Amino acid sequence: MWPRLFVSLLALAAGERGLELLQRSLQLSRKPASTCQGWDCLKQFVSAPDGAFAWRDTGRRLKDPAWEGQVLELISQRWLPDLVTPALWNHTLVLITPKAFSAALSDAPCVLYVALGSLTAPQTAWNVEAADAELQAAAQVAHAAGAWRAAVLFNVPANFLRFGQAAPSVEDGSLSTSWALLRQDPAPRMLELPMAKATVRAMDVLGAFAGIHSFALMGTSKRGHLCWHTASVDARVKAIVPIAKALNLEPQLRLTVEELGGFPWAAFEYVSKGLFQNFTLGPHWKYFLGVTDAYYHLSRTKALPKLVISASSDDFFMPDHLKLWWPQVPEPKWSFTVPNSRHIIGGLQVTALAPVIGSFLARVKSQAMPRLEWSVEASGAISAWADEPSQVRLWQATSCDNKRMDFRQYSAKAEVCPCGVPSAEGCRTNVTWTSSELPDAMEPDGPESTGKWWVRPKDPRSGRWRAFFLEFEWPGGLRLSTEVSVVPRTVPFPDCPGSGKCEGLV
Structure with a gap:
């Protein structure tokens, strides 16, 4: 997890003046109230064509003793150009093919790992290297699954977004700001929507480039939530491994303050905007939950194999969070809690989980997962x-x-x-x-x-x-x-x- 001090400085950089400018920008960009509800908003957003969508093979190849990586560039969409700069979401997409890969494995899903880019120098097609922790993590998972192919999609969500005239934001700063837009009206502008669209477009590209049409999707933190969203709208997803993300937000907030007497410091971006304390009092809370909280459309993941990974010492979530949503998750489903782990966000943490995730994927494919109830x-x-x-x-x-x-x-x-x-x-x-x-x-x-x-x-x-x-x-x-x-x-x-x-x- 990136240091709290770094994130705090980014949040404080905007200052009161930045917050005032943001609020003014939100007023100027007010949109008519949305006519969609719940999962339909997600599906409509992801399915809508976007003229900005484009991709190309850079011709750059990454060499590792165990695999080769083909580096692609992707523009997934143009998002809120009247409010957010940059509006174009640019991504690096790397397809990893193990040297042990053979035609006999062509029916195996591709492990698609959705990852953030560097917070100080966003990953581009020209600075990503084979030694990158996210690439190594995906490669290790694919190897543990049996020499499957893997791919890494970088810069989800797009970082250093500037909402109006406020200071650039990253990760939770961007997500919480997009949630704050609902104070104006219920329009589908939450950051989770373009995140899901970027992932679907990456699958489109891998299909066109390499003929891959089935995927095992994994991601950490908000990208763990993304696994649920994407699987609910795209049948090409054959298994998901959401890591370090609790669902059923409303009772999660209640459980948190009952156990801690307040909100964890890791949630300061949301608390500083008054979202967790006051959001339930707003008129658009139920609309927000219906769109963004995958708990409300779990039924759309029936028959989808799921391995939910939690951290025992998570900075955001209480260790007993599963009791609030696990019973509602449809089968087939399995759970793993990582002992003595903080919030899981980066490639080094995922690499340590490679034997667990890879074995899960291999056993799911061969229909040999053991029972655990x-x-x-x-x-x-x-x-x-x-x-x-x-x-x-x-x-x-x-x-x-x-x-x-x-x-x-x-x-x-x-x-x-x-x-x-x-x-x-x-x-x-x-x-x-x-x-x-x-x-x-x-x-x-x-x-x-x-x-x-x-x-x-x-x-x-x-x-x-x-x-x-x-x-x-x-x-x-x-x-x-x-x-x-x-x-x-x-x-x-x-x-x-x-x-x-x-x-x-x-």
């Missing part, structure tokens, strides 16, 4: 059923103190550091997830039963909280896990949502 009891205990794993681990961590249900590695205030050390990024806590191996099977108050596990750690002392989950491993690198449960089953700030008394940054 679980339930969380009212006591917080986890019951799980799994098909012949080679190893089972219990992962658990204890909250920093008895004030917040906080399992992050960094909290906001360095001067308030009850169980860690101050650092440039805030309080570096000593919250660590540790594992222990479990026997072949275990049940409460009963004999062992093959294929079933039950666990409920004791509540920690001093009024703190304990988070835990079960991880299962199979030969070939596949690892899956249950959702995270937290005990005791209480929250420290039950009256927080909507009170306005505890919704700052923590």
Whole structure:
């Protein structure tokens, strides 16, 4: 994850004058209210032709000992030219072909990894190199899947966008600003829409250039959300691996303030614009959720294999976020939580996940994925059923103190550091997830039963909280896990949502 200090400086650069100019620009660019609703807005936006769409083979080739990369240039669209500069979305698209690739693998999907470009020098066709972390990540995943082809689409979303006369923004700055447009009227101008369109256009290009017409889509953070959006509108997507992105936003916000007593510092771009605190009071909130939150069109991913990857120590999301949306996700679906991981955003983190993702894709293609099911009891205990794993681990961590249900590695205030050390990024806590191996099977108050596990750690002392989950491993690198449960089953700030008394940054 990029340093918070860098992002803070970008946000502060606009200053009050920048915010005033942005608000004035939004007024001048006011559009008529949208006539579409929900998923239809996404589908209409992605399907609409755009005269700016263009691509070319640069002729540049990247050499790696295990693969060759063909470098393409893509203009996916022109987005909000009356408000946003630059309006053209330019991308570098690299097709990776392993040296072990053969015609026998031509029916395998192409692993399409949607990635951001560098925040200081956006990736272009002329400065991307074979050693790039995002290219290496995609290549490693494709290798683990069985020498499949892979592709990396850079600069999604387009970075350094200038809304009106405000300062250029990146990532969450751009996304939150696009959400703020809904204060004017419900028009489909959220950043997620051009992100999905860029991905669909990249698939169009790979089809025209290399005859590829099926894809396994993966992305991190907001690009993880993009996996759901794109799969819902394009049947060429045959599997998705959304990484580090929770769905069902409205209850997620409620859960966050109940557990933390405020919003995590990582969400400051949204909090500084008053979105999380006040958006639910706006007239366009339900319209916004229906379009942008993939939770509201999960039914469109029926029969699509999904591997949802979470981070146990995510800077944005509570570790037990799956309980708010996993039951509504249609089969087939699997989950994996990365222990001791902050928010997952970059290629180095994805490379570490290559054995898990590659094994998942290979097993899905051969229809050999094992069963893993679980339930969380009212006591917080986890019951799980799994098909012949080679190893089972219990992962658990204890909250920093008895004030917040906080399992992050960094909290906001360095001067308030009850169980860690101050650092440039805030309080570096000593919250660590540790594992222990479990026997072949275990049940409460009963004999062992093959294929079933039950666990409920004791509540920690001093009024703190304990988070835990079960991880299962199979030969070939596949690892899956249950959702995270937290005990005791209480929250420290039950009256927080909507009170306005505890919704700052923590």
